[in-house]
Amino acid sequence: MPHFSVAQTAPVGPPVLREATLRTDTATYLLSRNTTLVQGVPTLYFWFRRDDETVELRLYPANTNIAKPLRLRRNPDFQQLDSLTREGDGSFRTRLKFQNLTSSRFLRLVVEQAADSAGREPRREVVPLLPLVHTTLALRVADNELFVGEEKVFELTSSNTHNVHATGEWVRGADFDYRLVAEANGTLRLHVLPNQLGLHTLAVKLQTERPILLAGNRISYQLPVLKQDFNVKSSRLRFLSPDKRSVTMDDVSRRKGTELILDNGRSFDLRHTYRVEDQEEPGGELIAEIFTRQFLSNDRVLCYLRPYNTHRQTEGYLYIKENDVARYLTNLDITPQTVIRNVQVLHRGGEWTSGLSVSPGETVDVRLEGEGLQKARISFEDLPVIPSDSSVRTDARLVYRVRVPVSYDKRKSNVYNAGQATGYALSIKEFQRPHPLDFVSVAYGDAARPITRLNGPVLYDGTIRDVVFQFNPNAIDTPDLLFGKQYLTFEIRTLNSKGELIELRNVESLLVCPGDNSPRSTFYQDKQCRTDPLSLNSLLGRKTYDLDEWSRIVVTVKHQSSQYAEPGYTQTVELVLKRRYKFDIDVSFPAGLLTHKQGDSGFGDLGGISLATLAQFSFYSPNKINRLRPYKIGAGFVALNAFNLGSSSTNRDLGVVILGSVYPTRREAKFTFPLYLGGGYLLGTSRWFYMLGPGIGVRL
Numbered sequence: 298m299p300h301f302s303v304a305q306t307a308p309v310g311p312p313v314l315r316e317a318t319l320r321t322d323t324a325t326y327l328l329s330r331n332t333t334l335v336q337g338v339p340t341l342y343f344w345f346r347r348d349d350e351t352v353e354l355r356l357y358p359a360n361t362n363i364a365k366p367l368r369l370r371r372n373p374d375f376q377q378l379d380s381l382t383r384e385g386d387g388s389f390r391t392r393l394k395f396q397n398l399t400s401s402r403f404l405r406l407v408v409e410q411a412a413d414s415a416g417r418e419p420r421r422e423v424v425p426l427l428p429l430v431h432t433t434l435a436l437r438v439a440d441n442e443l444f445v446g447e448e449k450v451f452e453l454t455s456s457n458t459h460n461v462h463a464t465g466e467w468v469r470g471a472d473f474d475y476r477l478v479a480e481a482n483g484t485l486r487l488h489v490l491p492n493q494l495g496l497h498t499l500a501v502k503l504q505t506e507r508p509i510l511l512a513g514n515r516i517s518y519q520l521p522v523l524k525q526d527f528n529v530k531s532s533r534l535r536f537l538s539p540d541k542r543s544v545t546m547d548d549v550s551r552r553k554g555t556e557l558i559l560d561n562g563r564s565f566d567l568r569h570t571y572r573v574e575d576q577e578e579p580g581g582e583l584i585a586e587i588f589t590r591q592f593l594s595n596d597r598v599l600c601y602l603r604p605y606n607t608h609r610q611t612e613g614y615l616y617i618k619e620n621d622v623a624r625y626l627t628n629l630d631i632t633p634q635t636v637i638r639n640v641q642v643l644h645r646g647g648e649w650t651s652g653l654s655v656s657p658g659e660t661v662d663v664r665l666e667g668e669g670l671q672k673a674r675i676s677f678e679d680l681p682v683i684p685s686d687s688s689v690r691t692d693a694r695l696v697y698r699v700r701v702p703v704s705y706d707k708r709k710s711n712v713y714n715a716g717q718a719t720g721y722a723l724s725i726k727e728f729q730r731p732h733p734l735d736f737v738s739v740a741y742g743d744a745a746r747p748i749t750r751l752n753g754p755v756l757y758d759g760t761i762r763d764v765v766f767q768f769n770p771n772a773i774d775t776p777d778l779l780f781g782k783q784y785l786t787f788e789i790r791t792l793n794s795k796g797e798l799i800e801l802r803n804v805e806s807l808l809v810c811p812g813d814n815s816p817r818s819t820f821y822q823d824k825q826c827r828t829d830p831l832s833l834n835s836l837l838g839r840k841t842y843d844l845d846e847w848s849r850i851v852v853t854v855k856h857q858s859s860q861y862a863e864p865g866y867t868q869t870v871e872l873v874l875k876r877r878y879k880f881d882i883d884v885s886f887p888a889g890l891l892t893h894k895q896g897d898s899g900f901g902d903l904g905g906i907s908l909a910t911l912a913q914f915s916f917y918s919p920n921k922i923n924r925l926r927p928y929k930i931g932a933g934f935v936a937l938n939a940f941n942l943g944s945s946s947t948n949r950d951l952g953v954v955i956l957g958s959v960y961p962t963r964r965e966a967k968f969t970f971p972l973y974l975g976g977g978y979l980l981g982t983s984r985w986f987y988m989l990g991p992g993i994g995v996r997l
Contacts, residue, residue: 554601770812794847890990
């Protein structure tokens with residue numbers, strides 16, 4: 298075991314970790330040794346080979362005497378395969394499977410240790426992670442000949458194409474212009490456009506998505522420079538460079554033309570119209586017409602370009618023809634006028650929708666579809682655009698990632714193109730999504746308790762004076778997570794001991810608004826917002842304190858589904874009026890009693906059917922609802938052999954007794970046969986006696 302040092306992170310309070318290790322299938326990385334500074338923060342680095350790398354994590358607590366275990370907070374960037382288990386050396390071990398190491402940003406582990414019995418505060422420590430991957434890049438050219446003004450595409454080979462940062466933008470140089478494009482299948486293509494004749498060396502400087510570790514644990518995003526020699530030759534046709542890279546085709550440019558400055562073609566005739574086509578051979582598609590107007594002093598020509606069709610430089614060269622014979626080459630983009638036909642919004646975890654409603658504190662993707670969008674300069678009123686690797690920019694589609702600040706105070710944000718309104722706007726709508734019902738608490742005699750903690754029926758053995766539901770508006774919104782207004786419905790039912798409905802009441806559309814701690818509290822102001830408690834006795838005809846034993850109060854609290862786009866929460870509160878015992882007058886028919894009278898030896902003969910009238914106490918099972926225990930205790934009168942009316946009967950007598958009886962507990966039984974045991978005083982013979990025997994019970 299290596300020597301452990303204090304973790305180089307910034308814990309909240311005393312340090313939680315003494316050491317942390319990450320073990321891959323090739324190496325083990327220690328927090329005390331394998332760290333580097335990233336923006337001034339010590340960060341644990343490790344090398345990986347796959348984006349979904351699986352590693353073993355070991356956490357060594359700083360204080361081994363604290364009994365509370367460590368806990369690793371959830372993170373969408375990885376999946377915890379095992380629970381944290383304590384090992385023999387005092388460490389906690391688990392396995393992590395990362396999701397996408399190449400594209401994940403700000404990767405970190407958050408380790409927590411709960412408060413212990415000694416009263417120490419809960420602690421937390423953050424361990425930043427820096428995944429590293431080896432990336433090689435090579436350019437192999439079979440033919441090193443290029444032509445001025447002719448763009449050529451080469452394929453780059455790499456050990457990790459996803460780690461190469463491809464912007465798709467042109468890098469301008471004296472000898473070459475180049476750009477790197479990443480295709481959908483992961484292929485890297487280098488576009489090269491030579492500018493000067495002769496033998497020249499192309500130097501391509503590229504960067505990585507994940508950094509490279511240099512000597513002294515320094516990081517760098519710069520790949521080794523790719524160098525390749527090219528022999529640049531002049532084109533068969535002279536290339537005339539335009540002063541504009543792009544021209545917009547609209548009604549004005551088609552009729553009157555757009556000013557364009559070209560290199561002097563030497564054979565240009567002034568005030569002459571030349572045809573511009575997309576192929577060298579005759580019969581090509583007419584792309585535009587060029588009308589030469591005036592020679593300039595810098596050996597260039599002022600022209601009018603009248604576009605008739607769209608064209609992209611990537612589609613090939615444009616040929617300037619005279620009498621169907623190609624004279625010169627040129628190239629530029631001819632794009633349609635910027636027109637936005639459709640705008641859609643993508644919320645996190647959702648799908649593209651034409652509804653343009655967004656909420657404060659939300660980050661959304663906005664997709665614009667139309668024509669000529671690549672040259673558009675889109676902006677959103679008072680909303681920042683976040684650079685994203687998933688941004689799309691084509692002629693027909695633009696995708697922007699937009700963040701709505703929590704403090705945004707307007708009802709809509711207009712979409713502009715170059716400062717001009719497009720007619721589209723993002724409407725700002727407050728969050729309205731269901732919050733877990735822990736902000737609702739109920740008081741029924743004891744202190745108020747959140748209804749989410751009441752799992753199952755609550756047995757209450759006192760008188761319920763009232764059932765009051767209270768609301769905590771400050772438990773709805775937090776600065777980092779907004780939910781908005783909460784629309785609730787209450788269904789209130791009271792039932793008797795047999796489960797029969799006594800009364801039904803409904804409270805619809807009870808509105809609870811977030812409290813003053815919400816950053817959007819000023820925008821939730823509504824006269825219907827409820828702040829006072831909800832009392833059931835103000836709604837019920839038969840009050841809670843007037844309910845019989847084992848009656849039930851069932852209240853179902855749920856979100857009003859019509860107010861939300863997602864399913865809400867439902868919680869049922871069930872209160873049962875529990876009793877420990879009951880007192881009742883019971884009439885039964887003991888039969889076949891064995892009696893022992895004071896002064897007699899032994900028991901007498903089995904008696905006939907007797908009549909017992911007793912004031913009895915019955916006892917309820919403490920963990921069951923309205924279930925009696927199988928025994929009773931009572932006192933009263935017993936008429937021995939009351940139904941033996943023969944003149945020869947000498948055993949009839951009336952006694953004052955205390956009896957204990959054992960009854961079957963099956964509810965469905967109509968006839969029962971209890972057992973009796975007790976004794977008392979016979980009034981007829983003035984003697985004490987004891988009795989034991991069965992009886993007959995009838996349940997109606």
